[in-house]
Amino acid sequence: MRISKIAATSLAVVAATAAVSLVPAAAGARPGAAGTVVGVEALSAAATLPGSARAERLIYRSTTAGDQPTTTSAAVYFPSGTAPEGGWPVIAWAHGTVGLGDDCAYSVAGPAAVERDWAYLGTWLDQGYAVVAADYAGLGGPGEHPYLNGIVEAHNVVDAVHAATAQYPDLSNKWAVVGQSQGGGAAVFTARYATEFGGPTLDYRGAVGTGVPAYIEDVIQLLGPGMPPIALSSHLSAYVLYILNGLRTTFPDLDIESLLTDSGRTWVDRAATACIGPLGDELAAAEPSVGSMFTRPLSSIPDLHGLLSRYMGLPESGYDRPLLLAQGLRDTDVVTPETLRFAAVLEANRQPATLRTYPTDHDATVNASLPDSLPFVRGLFA
Known part of the structure; x- marks a missing residue:
């Protein structure tokens, strides 16, 4: 581990420890259990979604490589207005590649594609969803980030939803995951394991993955x-x-x-x-x-x-909720024919997956997919 990483990690741990006295553990949570809130911090301006009525950074327990426990973080954004009966439904946002350094973390530096992601997440917010954006293990917290380790990313996303719904009473336990690029793969892995990792306290409904890196x-x-x-x-x-x-x-x-x-x-x-x-x-x-x-x-x-x-191979079976794959046919950041192949394999395996394609590149597909993604997710919560 490099000195700069040690220094950054030490600061993150100190900050999280300092925040513990301000934030009580979730009722009934086991100390140190995955999904347990460790602290709450203010978000930087760079990581605050425009238009969010409230935005905070959660520090929580999760899992990293080798099934080892760790501490990581997530940004939580609330829509305007009064929460509906049962609380705001939750969109778990699995972000694309930001880098590996602690200062790259989504809840620290914000998205790498600011204009694209803020427009996308702002649309979900406007539709009345709260957004929980996990950083992934090793980003903004201790240890190194096991990039594209799908099982780790799925744990991090599910545990972020556990932490957020335990911390904020006005969040519903009903949730879906959406993700792009690295996060598209994370969303697919989460779709496969959400029910298993989430347990009986969360009500997982389905997933959307755009620009998914397959095979x-x-x-x-x-x-x-x-x-x-x-x-x-x-x-x-x-x-x-x-x-x-x-x-x-x-x-x-x-x-x-x-x-x-x-x-x-x-x-x-x-x-x-x-x-x-x-x-x-x-x-x-x-x-x-x-x-x-x-x-x-x-x-x-x-x-x-x-x-x-x-390590990174997308699961080809075992999905228990609907999955929408949205792919730009001009996408060269992922191997588009392999993503189409993955969709065909899911279809052959009779998985609950739907493919939509667009005449777009990697970045443009995110928002181009909204006319399909919004009604798809609305149907999941109906």
């Missing part, structure tokens, strides 16, 4: 020194570096560094503390080829594809 494990296994010496787009290169960080956080015994050149280790270490915007700018200026970062292929790891599938 990334099939692409990642090809990384190595034999790749053509071409520079990927800065965002794609950043995703690769974040995935390598996620692998070494989730599987430290793999010794990912032993597969890398000096340049590769430098870039992976830089990505461990960098937000997506600055890292993308640095990669655009340097234009490193991915192949130049490796001394050996990633496939030299035994049972690599199985390991990757268990």
Whole structure:
């Protein structure tokens, strides 16, 4: 762990500890149990959704890589007006890639795509939903973020809803999850495990995933020194570096560094503390080829594809509530044909999934999907 990360984590823990005296634990909660509120803080202006009547940062207990307990955080936004009978229905927002450093956390720095996400979340707020936006483990809290570890992200999202509904009496226990990009994958994992992880106190209704990264494990296994010496787009290169960080956080015994050149280790270490915007700018200026970062292929790891599938492979069955997949056909941030393939697999497996496509790129699909997402989610709560 790097010194800057230790310092940031210490500050986060001190802040959370200081807040405990201000916030009582939820009634009946077991000390340290996942979903237990540890503290409440004010949100920064950058992380406050415009138009929210009330906005706060929750610190709560959850789970990280290796099924280990951790502390993480979430932003909570309330709509205007008086809560309906039973409380505001909850939209759990699973955000896209912001980076891996503590200062990148959604509840600290706000979304990476500010205009896009504020317009999207503002629409849900205007429709009378409260929004609970989990940071994911290792972002703004102790430890490293296991990027694209779907089980961890599902725990973090569900535990954020547990924490918020326990903390705020005017929130309903009825909830759905929506997510984009990294968060699209997190929403899909959450859809698969929400009922199991949520238990009897939450009433999970369904999910929307936009720009979902499907079968990334099939692409990642090809990384190595034999790749053509071409520079990927800065965002794609950043995703690769974040995935390598996620692998070494989730599987430290793999010794990912032993597969890398000096340049590769430098870039992976830089990505461990960098937000997506600055890292993308640095990669655009340097234009490193991915192949130049490796001394050996990633496939030299035994049972690599199985390991990757268990880590990031989207579940192909077991969904007990409706799932809407919304995909832009001009999306090059994810492998669009693989996302369409995933939807076809769900259909073949008779899962309760619906696919909608749009003539849009990765970013534009988020708000383009609203004419389908809004009535879909409204129906879930009907």
